[in-house]
Amino acid sequence: MTARSVVEQATQALRRAILTGALAPGAEYSLRELAGMLDISFIPIREALRSLESEGLVIMRPGRSAVIAPLGLDDLQGIYRLRRALEPEIAARSCLLLSEAELDRLAERAAEFGAVGHDMAEIYDDHHAFHLALVAPAATTWDIQVLTTLWRAGERYIRIGFGRLDPGPAEHQRRGEAHGELVAAFRTRDPATASAAVERHLARNEKIALAALS
Structure with a gap:
């Protein structure tokens, strides 16, 4: 090597x-x-x-x-503050650029996130790729670099928060539905709808991670 x-x-x-x-x-x-x-x-x-x-x-x-690096509430909130500043705005532009074929593919991926046999550890790489694909058409190289850094920094918190929910069968269904709702919002081709959907998704994830740390 x-x-x-x-x-x-x-x-x-x-x-x-x-x-x-x-x-x-x-x-x-x-x-x-x-x-x-x-x-x-x-x-x-x-x-x-x-x-x-x-x-x-x-x-x-x-x-x-x-x-x-230690885990802390301030760091977690800082990560999500930056994500909320970037992702909804990029989503608003990306929803106008994604092809129907790509949205169909992402809808299939979203459904797979709800499989009971998959936990967060197994699906996280695919989860990262899913969110990247949603914003990629409108994202610059710098956008992707910054978002990737934020996703990796937040991954430890997400693993802890969702790891506590994972044993419940309802969580798998909710995970698939949550990502399916994102794809549906992008399908509307309405920037405000796509942006609001990403904002809600981030808010829920932050709430779960904060509760796990608390």
Whole structure:
């Protein structure tokens, strides 16, 4: 493997461990510990951590250690404040640009989110792709970069909040319906309707995550 591919794989492995909670929020790890976990050298670990620091997932310490970013109500509310400033506005423009074929595909994906056999851990990558596809036609490269950073920063909170709801069968149905409602709102081709639907979706998710942390 190339040196770059090792760094990328280390970044992905550490990011997933942070998002799932395998690397605990607030815990401090030496580079030696992390390198041992992945069976690689310090150099790719250090580069991976720098990348994750830019995403707000770790805090580098002087020397050879890093702290997994703590979870906090202020951070969560800040993430959603920024998302509400961006996503509804982009959605208002994107609903005019999405093809019917793409909306049909997204409706099928939304229905799959309601499958009882799938939990948040299993569907999160698809969930990310779903929301990206909704706004992609109207999003700039910078929009996507900022939104991706916010989605990753918020993923830990969403996993905690929805993880507590997941055992209930009704939650699976609600998850499918919630995403189906987004697609239906975009189908109206009405910017105000699409924007309001995204705003409601974000508000519910933030409420659930806040309740889980509280």
